[in-house]
Amino acid sequence: MTHAFLTFLLVLSVLAASATLARRLQLAPAIVFLLVGGALAFTPGFPPIEMKPEGVLLLVLPPLIYSAGVSMSWREFKFNLRPIAMLAIGCVIFTTCAVAVAVHFALGLSWSVGFLLGAIVSPPDVVAPLAIARRIGLPHRILVVLEGEGLANDATALILYRFAVMAVSTGAFSLSTATGTFAAIVVCEILFGVAVGWLSLRLRQWAHDPRVEITLSLLTPYLAFWVPEHAGGSGVLATVVAGLYVSWNGPLLISAATRLQGIFFWDFATWLIEGVLFLIVGFQTRALVETSKYLHLGTVLSAIAITTAIVIAARFIWVFPGAYLPHLLSKRIRAREERPPWRAIAVVGFTGIRGVVSLAVALALPYTLANGDPFPDRDLILLVSFGVIFITVVGIGGTLPFVSRALGVSEYGNYEARHEREKEIAARRQLVAASRKELNRILKERELPEGLARFLEARHETRVRALPEPPAKEGDFTPATRGAAMVREIIAIERKLLHKLLREGKIADETRRRIERDLDLEEAVVDNREKNSPL
The missing domain is CATH 1.20.1530.20 (Na+/H+ antiporter like fold)
Known part of the structure; x- marks a missing residue:
C-alpha cells in the first residue's frame, strides 16, 4: 500500500513538472506527457507503472x-x-x-x-x-x-x-x-x-x-x-x-x-x-519494447x-x-x-x-x-x-x-471569437436593462425600507459601471477587462490590509475567510472576463 501511494505521488510530481514544461514550451500538454512518460520508462531506477x-x-x-x-x-x-x-x-x-x-x-x-x-x-x-x-x-x-x-x-x-x-x-x-x-x-x-x-x-x-x-x-x-x-x-x-x-x-x-x-x-x-492517462501511456513504452523482441x-x-x-x-x-x-x-x-x-x-x-x-x-x-x-x-x-x-x-x-x-482557419476562429464577444456584450447589457425595469417595478409596487431600496439601486449602478462599452465599429470595442490589472492591484492591497487586521487581532479567522471569499469571487469575475476577451 505504501509503495502504491509513493508511486502515485511520483506520478503527480511528474505530471506537475510536465504540465509546467508544456506551458513554457507552448506545446499541447498531451504531447509532452506522452514524451516525458516514454523517456522516464527507460530511466534506470524508475519504477515500472502498468496500465490496468x-x-x-x-x-x-x-x-x-x-x-x-x-x-x-x-x-x-x-x-x-x-x-x-x-x-x-x-x-x-x-x-x-x-x-x-x-x-x-x-x-x-x-x-x-x-x-x-x-x-x-x-x-x-x-x-x-x-x-x-x-x-x-x-x-x-x-x-x-x-x-x-x-x-x-x-x-x-x-x-x-x-x-x-x-x-x-x-x-x-x-x-x-x-x-x-x-x-x-x-x-x-x-x-x-x-x-x-x-x-x-x-x-x-x-x-x-x-x-x-x-x-x-x-x-x-x-x-x-x-x-x-x-x-x-x-x-x-x-x-x-x-x-x-x-x-x-x-x-x-x-x-x-x-x-x-x-x-x-x-x-x-x-x-x-x-494528464495521468497520457503519462501512463508513455510509461508503457518500455514494456511494449520488451514485447516487440x-x-x-x-x-x-x-x-x-x-x-x-x-x-x-x-x-x-x-x-x-x-x-x-x-x-x-x-x-x-x-x-x-x-x-x-x-x-x-x-x-x-x-x-x-x-x-x-x-x-x-x-x-x-x-x-x-x-x-x-x-x-x-x-x-x-x-x-x-x-x-x-x-x-x-x-x-x-x-x-x-x-x-x-x-x-487560415485559426484566423477565422479568432474573428469568430471577437464577434461572439460582441454578442456577449450585447447580452450583458440586455440583462442589465431588463433587471432595471424589474427593479423599477419592485420599487413602485412594494413599500421597501429606504436602506434596502438604496442597496438595490447601488447594486444596479455597480453592474452598469462594470459593463463593457458597446463596439464603436465592427470588431472594435473597449471591454472593462482592460482595467483588470488595476482591479487586481486594488484587491491585492485589500488582502494585505485584511491580513494585517487579522495579525493585529482586530478580526477573527472566520471573519477573514468570509471577506477573503468575497475578494476571491470578485477576482474570479475579473479573470473570467479577461480570459474570454479576444483582445
Whole structure:
C-alpha cells in the first residue's frame, strides 16, 4: 500500500513538472506527457507503472465522458447531429473496414483480427484533439463537431470491438445479428442515460447541500456506464446522454454554490485524469519494447506504418464526401446550412489523434481463446495500437497548429471569437436593462425600507459601471477587462490590509475567510472576463 501511494505521488510530481514544461514550451500538454512518460520508462531506477485496462474503461473513462457531455451544449449537439453522427458512427465503421482490408492483404492477418485491430484504432481521442483545437482558436462549429464526435465514437468502437473479439474467439460472425444488436444497444443506452440524468438531478434537488450534490454528480457517470457495460453494451452512449441531459436541464435546478464548487472540482478532476492517462501511456513504452523482441521488427514497423497511414487517409477520404454529399442530395440541408469551406473540412480531417481508450482496449484483449489456444496476434495488435497513438499524438498534434494557420482557419476562429464577444456584450447589457425595469417595478409596487431600496439601486449602478462599452465599429470595442490589472492591484492591497487586521487581532479567522471569499469571487469575475476577451 505504501509503495502504491509513493508511486502515485511520483506520478503527480511528474505530471506537475510536465504540465509546467508544456506551458513554457507552448506545446499541447498531451504531447509532452506522452514524451516525458516514454523517456522516464527507460530511466534506470524508475519504477515500472502498468496500465490496468479495466481501470481505464471502468474507473476513469466514465467521468471524462460525463464531464465532456455536461460541458457540451445540447442545442449545438442537436444542430450538428448529422456531421457528428457521420464521424462518430460512419467514419469509425469506415476506418475499421479500411484497416481490416489493408492488414489482411498487406500483412496476411485474418479478417477477424483485421477488424479487431480496426475497431481498436478507429476512434479519435476525446481529449487531445480538443485541447489542441481550443488552444489554436479553431472556429466554434469545428470544436462542437469534434467534441460531439469524441463523445460518441468510443461507443461505436467499443461495440465493434466486442463483436470482433467474439468473432476471433468463436470464429463466427453474423452481420444481421450484429446490426440488430447494435441498434438495440443504442436505443437502450439512450433511454437509460436519460433516466440516469433525470434521477441525478432529482436527487441533487432533494440534497440541497453542495458537497452532497457534487458527490452525486461524481456517482452519476458510474451508474450510467457500469450498468449498460455489465449488460453487454458499451456504457459510453448512456454516459454521454446523461451528461447532455444534465447540461440541458441542470441550469435552473442546480444551486449557485454547487455550480461554483462543482466547476472547480470537475475542471481539476478531468485535468488530473487526462494528464495521468497520457503519462501512463508513455510509461508503457518500455514494456511494449520488451514485447516487440519476440516479434520480427520489420513486421511490427510495417504493420504500424500501414495501419497509421490507413487511419489517417481513411479519415480524409470520409470527411469530404460526408460533408458535401448531404448538401448535394438534400434541398432542405442546403436551405438550412451553408456549404462548409474545404479548409475547415481539411482541418477536421487532420484531427484524428488516437488516445488512451485505444491502448486500454488493446491491453484488455484476452491472452487465450475459449479453447485454451493463445489469442492470435495479440502482441502485434498491442504494438500497432501504441504506434498509432504515438505517431498521431506527436505527429498530428504537433503539426495541427501549423496546418490550421496555413489554411487560415485559426484566423477565422479568432474573428469568430471577437464577434461572439460582441454578442456577449450585447447580452450583458440586455440583462442589465431588463433587471432595471424589474427593479423599477419592485420599487413602485412594494413599500421597501429606504436602506434596502438604496442597496438595490447601488447594486444596479455597480453592474452598469462594470459593463463593457458597446463596439464603436465592427470588431472594435473597449471591454472593462482592460482595467483588470488595476482591479487586481486594488484587491491585492485589500488582502494585505485584511491580513494585517487579522495579525493585529482586530478580526477573527472566520471573519477573514468570509471577506477573503468575497475578494476571491470578485477576482474570479475579473479573470473570467479577461480570459474570454479576444483582445
